[in-house]
Amino acid sequence: YRYHHLFAEILHERLQREDPALLALCHRRAAQWFQQHDMLDSAIRHLIAAQAFEDAVTLIAAKADQLILRGEAAELVTWVRALPLAVIQTHSHLCVLFAVGLFLQGETVEATACVNDLEQRLAKSDTQSFIVESEIAVLRAILTLVAGDIFVGTELAREAARHLPE
Numbered sequence: 001y002r003y004h005h006l007f008a009e010i011l012h013e014r015l016q017r018e019d020p021a022l023l024a025l026c027h028r029r030a031a032q033w034f035q036q037h038d039m040l041d042s043a044i045r046h047l048i049a050a051q052a053f054e055d056a057v058t059l060i061a062a063k064a065d066q067l068i069l070r071g072e073a074a075e076l077v078t079w080v081r082a083l084p085l086a087v088i089q090t091h092s093h094l095c096v097l098f099a100v101g102l103f104l105q106g107e108t109v110e111a112t113a114c115v116n117d118l119e120q121r122l123a124k125s126d127t128q129s130f131i132v133e134s135e136i137a138v139l140r141a142i143l144t145l146v147a148g149d150i151f152v153g154t155e156l157a158r159e160a161a162r163h164l165p166e
Contacts, residue, residue, distance in 0.1 A: 023050075024050040024051065024052075025050075027046040027047070027049045027050035027052075028046070028047070028050045028052055030042070030043075030046040031043045031044075031046035031047045031050065031052070031055070034046060035059065040059065040063055041075065041079075043059060044056050044059055044060060044079050044082075045082075047059065048079075048082050048083065053083055053084065053087040054087075056079070056083065057083065057087060057091050057094055060076070060079050060080065060094065060097075061091070061093060061094055061097065064076050064094075064097040064101075065097075067101075068097070068100060068101065068104065071104075073100070073101040073102075073104035073105055074101075074105060076097065076098070076101040077098065077101040077102060077105060077107075080094065080097070080098040080101070089117075089121060092118060092121075092122065092129060092132040093129075093131070093132055093135070095114060095117075095118045096115075096118065096132060096135045096136060096139060098114060099111045099114040099115050099118070099139055100139060102114060103139070103142065103143065103146075108143060108146055108147065111139075111143060112143050112147075115136060115139055115140060115143065118132075118136065119136060122136075130163075133163075134160065134163050134164055134165075137156065137159065137160035137163060138157075138160045138164070140156055140160075141153055141154075141156035141157035141159075141160050142157075144156055145157070
């Protein structure tokens, strides 16, 4: 059963001080249990608390499309914002999903900044991903159209469509 939240916080802080590795293990076990019982939000929160960021990214990315299709972009954005920036930046597809979530919440300025940053990082890296580059092209076209630049947005959309798989 649950303890009063103040008492639980005291126990949590004490465990953090005395045995942080045990606390991380408890969070991982809790995350596993929540994941097995389809309680995704709690699972991700525990993975982040355990600093199991790669596991959290894997879980978020696996469920992101479903969240977006169900209109639950806010949950996706909340999860990604809870991750360290360095972790987010190492996962290009997650960055695209984050930008889509931001766009769907009406945060077009931040979505555009996210896409710009991702494009700059990809241009500097040796790795290329046709899928991520295609996703960026589509998102860039949408953001440009929403910003009111119909001519450029239409051209970007046509160019993106030419590169999408059939």
